[in-house]
Structure formats: structure tokens, C-alpha cells
Amino acid sequence: MKSRTIKVDYLARVEGEGALFVKIRGDKVEDVKLKIFEPPRFFEAFLRGRRYSEAPDITARICGICPIAYQMSAVHAMEDAFGIKVEGPLRDLRRLIYCGEWIESHVLHIYMLHAPDFLGVPDAIHLAREHPQIVQRGLQLKKAGNEIVTLLGGREIHPINVRVGGFYRVPTRSELAPLLERLKWARDAAIETVRWVARFPFPEFEPDYTFVSLRHPGEYPFNEGRLVSNRGLDISVREYDDHFTEEHVEHSNALHSVLKPRTPYFVGPLARYNLNFDRLSPVAQEEARAAGLADGCLNPFQSIIVRSVETVQACDEAVRLIERYERPAEPSVPVHPQAARGYACTEAPRGTLYHRYRIDESGTIREAKIVPPTSQNQKTIEQDLWQFIPQHLEESHDKLRWQCEQAIRNYDPCISCATHFLKLDLDRE
Amino acid sequence: MPNPSQPQLLIIGVGNPFRGDDAAGLLAVRRLKSAGLISAKIVEHSGEGASLMEAWKGARAVILIDAVSSGGRPGTIYRLEPASKPVPAEIFQGSTHAFSIPQAIEMSRALNELPRQVIIFGIEGRNFQAGTELSAEVNETLPELVRRVLEEAASLQTTGRIGE
Amino acid sequence: MHEASLMKHLMRKIESVAREQNATRVLGISVRLGARSHMSASHVRDHFAPASAGTVAESAELKIEVLTDTSDPHAQEILIESVEIAE
Numbered sequence: 001m002k003s004r005t006i007k008v009d010y011l012a013r014v015e016g017e018g019a020l021f022v023k024i025r026g027d028k029v030e031d032v033k034l035k036i037f038e039p040p041r042f043f044e045a046f047l048r049g050r051r052y053s054e055a056p057d058i059t060a061r062i063c064g065i066c067p068i069a070y071q072m073s074a075v076h077a078m079e080d081a082f083g084i085k086v087e088g089p090l091r092d093l094r095r096l097i098y099c100g101e102w103i104e105s106h107v108l109h110i111y112m113l114h115a116p117d118f119l120g121v122p123d124a125i126h127l128a129r130e131h132p133q134i135v136q137r138g139l140q141l142k143k144a145g146n147e148i149v150t151l152l153g154g155r156e157i158h159p160i161n162v163r164v165g166g167f168y169r170v171p172t173r174s175e176l177a178p179l180l181e182r183l184k185w186a187r188d189a190a191i192e193t194v195r196w197v198a199r200f201p202f203p204e205f206e207p208d209y210t211f212v213s214l215r216h217p218g219e220y221p222f223n224e225g226r227l228v229s230n231r232g233l234d235i236s237v238r239e240y241d242d243h244f245t246e247e248h249v250e251h252s253n254a255l256h257s258v259l260k261p262r263t264p265y266f267v268g269p270l271a272r273y274n275l276n277f278d279r280l281s282p283v284a285q286e287e288a289r290a291a292g293l294a295d296g297c298l299n300p301f302q303s304i305i306v307r308s309v310e311t312v313q314a315c316d317e318a319v320r321l322i323e324r325y326e327r328p329a330e331p332s333v334p335v336h337p338q339a340a341r342g343y344a345c346t347e348a349p350r351g352t353l354y355h356r357y358r359i360d361e362s363g364t365i366r367e368a369k370i371v372p373p374t375s376q377n378q379k380t381i382e383q384d385l386w387q388f389i390p391q392h393l394e395e396s397h398d399k400l401r402w403q404c405e406q407a408i409r410n411y412d413p414c415i416s417c418a419t420h421f422l423k424l425d426l427d428r429e
Numbered sequence: 430m431p432n433p434s435q436p437q438l439l440i441i442g443v444g445n446p447f448r449g450d451d452a453a454g455l456l457a458v459r460r461l462k463s464a465g466l467i468s469a470k471i472v473e474h475s476g477e478g479a480s481l482m483e484a485w486k487g488a489r490a491v492i493l494i495d496a497v498s499s500g501g502r503p504g505t506i507y508r509l510e511p512a513s514k515p516v517p518a519e520i521f522q523g524s525t526h527a528f529s530i531p532q533a534i535e536m537s538r539a540l541n542e543l544p545r546q547v548i549i550f551g552i553e554g555r556n557f558q559a560g561t562e563l564s565a566e567v568n569e570t571l572p573e574l575v576r577r578v579l580e581e582a583a584s585l586q587t588t589g590r591i592g593e
Numbered sequence: 594m595h596e597a598s599l600m601k602h603l604m605r606k607i608e609s610v611a612r613e614q615n616a617t618r619v620l621g622i623s624v625r626l627g628a629r630s631h632m633s634a635s636h637v638r639d640h641f642a643p644a645s646a647g648t649v650a651e652s653a654e655l656k657i658e659v660l661t662d663t664s665d666p667h668a669q670e671i672l673i674e675s676v677e678i679a680e
């Protein structure tokens with residue numbers, strides 16, 4: 001038979017990029033497969049051969065919601081490689097811009113995505129119709145975070161002012177001053193937010209998690225510290241690859257992050273809170289206690305309360321940082337690239353974000369590795385579903401679907417930038 | 430409420446420069462800017478909904494440009510007028526669980542903050558994969574898209590649809 | 594299931610290529626699997642048989658190349674390289 005070969009070069013993918021597949025037979029869950037995250041492989045490849053100084057701008061493009069976290073992990077890793085220490089007001093400004101991003105990202109998730117789950121409305125638009133003043137509070141609170149990021153970052157969406165060694169330009173005291181009043185208002189609004197969400201009805205669900213987060217001698221963790229867990233892990237960030245690995249998933253070539261040998265683990269607000277309660281500011285601690293979380297929080301559905309407490313923390317910290325700010329003489333410290341490896345973890349709103357680079361003597365990036373929080377949580381989310389679904393098998397198909405979505409939403413997964421659609425496939429007989 | 434610090438006409442290009450055809454909205458507004466033909470405020474945006482709402486709050490008229498994925502022929506240009514009916518959420522490159530353009534439009538409407546004139550130009554993309562180039566179809570249609578936006582802007586300005 | 598969704602996607606493309614070429618039979622398909630794609634070669638074969646049954650591509654020969662570079666930006670992808678059709 002005569003034949004002809006047609007060149008196609010077509011990428012076949014799971015429809016959209018995010019998908020959850022659950023297989024139920026009778027009263028038994030037989031399979032749970034989740035693919036919600038596309039790791040930033042393209043960016044790792046794109047960074048190779050670039051100058052070390054380009055990393056902050058390039059990595060800021062990975063995520064539209066948390067650009068600061070990506071560029072902060074990048075600059076800290078470069079500074080680790082070159083033996084640079086950024087201290088004093090420059091370090092404070094970095095914490096301040098991180099506060100801004102936490103406020104923006106947490107408030108977006110609390111008000112626009114998570115709260116509707118507990119209030120029996122399908123989405124935030126219905127919430128806005130029924131409770132416009134609450135939604136306005138959320139929007140104004142988020143805006144306070146935006147203002148910090150815009151002022152310090154140079155541009156709201158993809159900040160361009162952060163550089164290895166510091167900033168390109170630092171603000172004067174009087175430029176920061178107008179933020180102070182807004183942030184004091186924001187701290188009150190965040191406290192009201194804690195009180196609001198603490199009254200939501202939560203399903204009972206407390207798995208036995210392994211929490212991992214940064215821990216710092218004196219601060220609630222943003223940009224530095226040791227990596228610790230509730231199971232005795234206590235390592236420097238440079239030892240990350242000795243303790244964490246990506247494991248092949250059965251029947252596929254996908255990778256899941258695990259704590260060696262093969263323990264799924266949990267990063268993000270819940271982990272930070274349980275491991276660093278004593279590092280929260282007095283006002284954040286007080287609100288957390290009043291919300292009933294004095295003994296910690298193991299229920300991922302209650303992460304909305306913890307996110308609100310962390311928003312109080314971020315507003316409070318921002319107020320203190322601005323009050324004590326003195327403009328430094330230089331916007332950055334000198335940088336002398338050298339052949340070295342650099343490592344950094346910072347606490348993105350969604351959890352620990354790891355960067356590792358190998359730089360050559362000319363300052364060119366030879367290798368880049370980026371492990372975002374959502375890919376670290378993926379295996380834990382699957383485990384939650386294995387445990388959660390059997391408790392809700394009597395629910396209707398649609399209700400169960402919605403509850404599965406909620407169980408995923410607890411983690412604030414980076415769906416908005418990493419995947420296009422979350423497709424939920426509930427196969428039940 | 431019209432806000433005096435807001436321009437009469439705001440043109441927002443939405444997209445991500447590293448995700449194939451998702452860059453279309455950004456590229457379109459860059460062309461508009463370099464052409465320098467219209468008196469409007471032109472901004473680039475990631476599409477995150479809450480800050481979009483903030484961006485257009487108080488503006489009289491808004492033109493939004495973004496790549497869409499509705500299963501149509503790549504390069505097709507769509508014109509939507511959300512003032513008269515809701516925007517079909519599923520065609521935009523944001524998860525249905527995220528908060529992007531369609532949610533921002535509807536929430537602005539719910540809060541009575543939707544500008545009087547909102548026109549959305551969608552251009553059908555072929556691929557939105559990180560690290561891919563703009564597709565040939567979208568690239569070829571960009572000049573046409575820019576022409577349509579200019580026409581729309583001119584008509585908004587001359588027919589007095591901007592202003593009271 | 595991801596595999597089923599992927600395979601459906603794959604079959605849709607193969608059928609549309611066949612239609613464009615006015616082909617009534619597809620004899621072979623060349624597929625490249627990224628080093629981190631969500632399916633192994635044997636998995637693709639297992640799923641191809643039922644998915645292609647009753648289509649123009651039924652019993653077509655499947656050539657699968659598995660790539661090894663895990664740092665390739667498209668390491669997670671499955672690519673249909675070419676389709677061989679009967680004239």
C-alpha cells in the first residue's frame with residue numbers, strides 16, 4: 001500500500017493543565033490523581049546562560065500573584081553565592097515589600113476565592129451582591145498591599161526595582177509616610193477579617209501532617225531562617241537537596257516533592273503558623289487565640305483563619321518597619337560575582353520557595369533549580385483527598401465535586417498563573 | 430463615579446509575555462503606544478482581577494485586549510460589550526476558580542463600579558504554553574487587531590460616548 | 594483520568610489530520626514522550642488500542658520515542674511528530 005507521512009508536531013496535553021481524577025467504586029476510593037502544577041521548567045532553562053543580575057526580573061515573571069517571592073528567593077540565592085549580606089534599612093525594605101505581597105495574595109484568596117466556600121454562595125460576585133461592604137473591605141485591604149509593592153517594586157505587576165545587593169532606588173521617609181496611615185487602617189481591617197472568618201462553619205478534618213517552614217531566631221519567617229519541621233528536621237537551606245527530593249509517580253513520569261525517604265509534607269500558612277506561633281507579633285497572637293487557635297491549627301479548612309492572622313502580622317510588621325525607617329546612603333551593596341553555588345528559601349504566601357543556582361566566574365548562570373510551594377504540596381493534597389472523600393461518599397455527585405474543589409482550595413494552589421483550568425473528573429459507580 | 434484623576438479613555442493590554450499567544454494583549458498595546466495615535470492612557474496588565482478593578486475604577490471608557498481560547502480559528506478577533514451581557518468566563522485564560530477578567534467585570538458590576546463603556550477585544554490564541562513563541566496566526570492578525578482598537582477608540586471619542 | 598484525557602486529545606488531532614488529508618486509514622503514528630511526561634511508553638500503547646478502536650487509526654503502528662533530557666522546557670509534553678496515512 002502506498003503511504004504518505006504528514007508532519008504534525010502537535011503537543012497533546014491534558015485538557016487545560018490542571019486536573020483532578022477521582023475513581024470511586026461502591027464505598028471505596030480506588031484512585032486519586034492530581035495534576036495542578038506545572039513546575040517552572042521553562043524558566044529554569046531560560047535562566048541558563050543569562051547574567052546573574054537578570055534573575056530577579058526573569059523570575060518575577062513566573063507568577064502574576066507572587067512575583068516578589070520569586071525575585072526575593074533569586075536575589076537571596078545570588079547573595080548566598082557571592083557571600084553578600086544585606087542588612088539594616090535595605091533588609092527592612094525587603095521585609096516590607098514581602099509584607100505587601102503577603103497582604104495582596106492572602107486577601108485575594110481569603111475574600112475572592114475561599115470565603116464563598118463557607119458562606120454558601122457560588123463565588124465572590126454573589127458575595128459582592130449580598131455583602132458589598134465586606135467585599136469592599138477586602139478590596140481596600142488588598143489595595144494597601146498593592147501600594148507597598150508599587151512604591152518599592154517600581155511596577156505593580158512585575159516589580160523591576162529589586163536587584164542583587166539591594167534596590168535600584170530606595171524611597172525617602174516622606175515617600176513612605178502616606179503608607180503608614182493606610183497600613184494602620186489595614187491592620188484593623190485585617191483584625192476584623194480574622195473575626196469574620198473565625199465564625200465560619202468548618203468540617204472536622206485534622207490529618208497528621210508533616211509541616212515544613214523556615215524558622216528565624218527573632219522573626220516570623222519571610223526571607224531567611226533554617227528549615228524546620230514538626231518531626232525534628234532542622235537544617236540550613238544549603239542542605240535542602242540532602243533532605244528533599246522529587247519522586248517519580250507510579251505509571252507516569254510526573255514528579256512529586258517528598259521529604260526523604262518518601263514522606264509527603266505541607267508548606268504554607270498552616271505550617272508556618274504551627275512552627276512559628278511564638279514569633280508572631282502580640283496583636284497577631286492575641287487575635288489567633290481569640291479565634292480559637294491557641295493550640296495550633298491542624299485543619300486545612302481553617303487555613304483561611306491562619307491566612308487572616310498572617311495578614312494582621314504583615315500589616316503590623318509593615319507599620320513597624322515604616323516607623324523605624326531611615327533612608328540608607330546607598331540603595332545597594334557592591335556585588336562581585338564569583339564562580340559559586342547559591343541557595344535560598346523564602347516564604348512565599350503559599351509556602352516555602354526554593355531556588356538554587358550555579359554561577360560561573362563571569363557571573364553567568366550555568367544551572368537553575370526552582371521548587372515552588374504548590375509542587376511541594378501536591379502529594380499532601382492528594383493524601384487529603386484520599387482521606388476526605390470516604391467521609392463524604394453519601395453526598396451527591398455535585399456536592400462531592402464541590403467539596404473536593406474546596407479541599408484543594410485550602411492550599412491556595414497557584415492555579416491562576418500555572419494552569420488554565422482545573423478539570424475535575426469524578427468517576428463513580 | 431467618574432474620577433477626575435482617571436483619563437477619559439483607558440486601554441488595557443492583558444497577558445503574559447512568556448506564554449505563547451498569551452502575550453497578544455501586551456503586544457497590541459505596545460504597538461498602540463509606539464504608534465502614538467490616540468490620546469488615551471495605555472497600560473499593560475497581568476490580568477489579576479482585583480487590581481484590574483482598581484485600574485479601571487472611575488474611568489469613563491475602557492478597552493481591554495486579551496488572548497482567549499474558545500476553540501475557534503486561531504487569530505479570530507472577537508468584540509464583546511459586557512455592559513449588555515455577562516462575559517463568557519470559560520474563554521479567558523484564567524481558571525474558572527481564579528479571579529480574572531470575567532470575574533472582575535461582574536464584581537465591578539455588582540459593586541456599581543463598572544465604567545459606562547467597556548469594550549473587550551479577544552483574539553483567539555493557538556497555544557499558551559510557557560516558553561513558546563507567538564503563533565503565526567496571531568502574529569499576522571495583530572495589525573488588524575490594532576486597527577480595530579484604534580477605530581473603536583476614535584468612535585468612542587467622536588460619538589461622544591465618552592463623557593456626559 | 595489524565596491518560597484518557599490525553600489520549601482523547603491525541604486521537605482528535607490524528608482524526609483531524611486524516612480528515613484534512615482525505616485519508617481513510619492511518620497506518621502509523623510517531624509520538625515523542627518528554628522525559629517527564631505523564632505517561633510511559635507502555636502506558637501510551639495500552640491506552641491507544643481502546644482509544645483508536647473503530648477510528649481511522651485502528652491498528653495503526655505506534656512509534657514511540659522517549660526523550661531523556663529532564664531539563665528540556667517541554668520535558669512534560671507528549672508530541673505527535675507525524676502521521677502516516679494510506680494513499
